[in-house]
Amino acid sequence: MSTPGRGLHGRVLDTLGPAITAGEYPPGSILRTDELAQHFEVSRSVMREAVRVLESMHLVESRRRVGVTVRPRCEWNVYDPQVIRWRLAGADRPHQLRSLTVLRSAIEPVAAGLTARLATAEQCAELTECALGMVAHSRGHRLREYLFHDVAFHRVILSASGNEMFARLGDVVAEVLTGRTRHEVMFEDPDPAAVTLHVQVAEAVRARDAVRAEELTRQITVGALQELDILAP
């Protein structure tokens, strides 16, 4: 899913990024470029590039005569896919997973409503195909195939909504769904009710019933919230 570090500075980020997002360097910590460069055995130029990237993510702030100080979490660019991946890979995973699931619960229903209005015939077909794929693999421990169609389904919903901000969350949702299947809940076959809801959403979109598509999708996300013991509306 994620691209392993392109170039030397990327290699550095692959270990420094997770370390910072994991809180290994608490907010206010001061790092020095030279020391980091020595520690990672790279030149200062490479280290500086890495720091610049961290800075653009608002993970750190670089100031003359002071050093590179770690910013408090509330200032981080928490929508940066890289930051999300780092956090999902570290100790922050449960917390991050909750945040993202709540975010999903806000976005996806609205996206589904827009998709019902704007989706092309092709997108409608694609959606139905995904839903049917989920049904086809909903029994007999075919979780991998089920997940594939589940991810595709939500990607289509987000993408067909016509809103670029929604569309860009496709990767995030994929990450959440994948993670859920891999580590957390869902050891057995998926909840039949959830499968049915997906089929119904596809039908609602096909029927251009925005209100129904939104409501059904809301039920899907409520289910996702409940899986994580998050109080649902």
Place this chain on the structure above:
Amino acid sequence: MSTPGRGLHGRVLDTLGPAITAGEYPPGSILRTDELAQHFEVSRSVMREAVRVLESMHLVESRRRVGVTVRPRCEWNVYDPQVIRWRLAGADRPHQLRSLTVLRSAIEPVAAGLTARLATAEQCAELTECALGMVAHSRGHRLREYLFHDVAFHRVILSASGNEMFARLGDVVAEVLTGRTRHEVMFEDPDPAAVTLHVQVAEAVRARDAVRAEELTRQITVGALQELDILAP
């Protein structure tokens, strides 16, 4: 609001970032580090740092023997505050404003619902204070003071929701509200109905009525959508 370029590489980004996000270099365009460095009259090291930042925003991709190629918009990190600012400052402004307003319409109602459940007494008071401030300046062309309280109101809603992803959208909402007052609609006093809704939201939160807070906030965002002639649910 935005921080003007820290350091030389920041100065470069201040003109290169807007240029790219404005589509001045269409997707697939190829830039060369050396040429850019010459053009901006900076050293290659500085130019490289700037490119690294653009790369971390997924605006460009740097490959050996090829150069720095501009990525298609659908791959950009559209949630990066810097990217949002650049787009809002350029020709893409109307489109970006629509995207963000739709995003708001998804997020804020859910955030308000959560805030009604989780807000501290202090946050409830702060919210009421903001709403009253809006009322106080809703007449007599005191748009600046009205805007101040409006922004503060929505910041509290997003922040008190307890979700870091929601909270981080405070700056974005502020930008949208500010932009709306400055350039677009709202030349006269704000819509009295909208003001009333804000007061009612504050009341609902104070009363811990999550459903009502969510519904009222939805009405606020529907109003924002209608202002931009976006079809409301």
Place this chain on the structure above:
DNA sequence: TGTGACATATAAGTCTGACTTTTTGTTCCC
């Protein structure tokens, strides 16, 4: 004792030039 100006040390910032590595496109031979 407090306060302001000044000096100093420090770490980031910048520049330059030489070198390496990867990748693409071409050429040449079978």
Place this chain on the structure above:
DNA sequence: GGGAACAAAAAGTCAGACTTATATGTCACA
């Protein structure tokens, strides 16, 4: 025509010298 060897191009890396901003300590003076 296809594949291997070659050459060129552009990013990538490194090392060293220099500049600049600034936090902090010092000292004189009130």
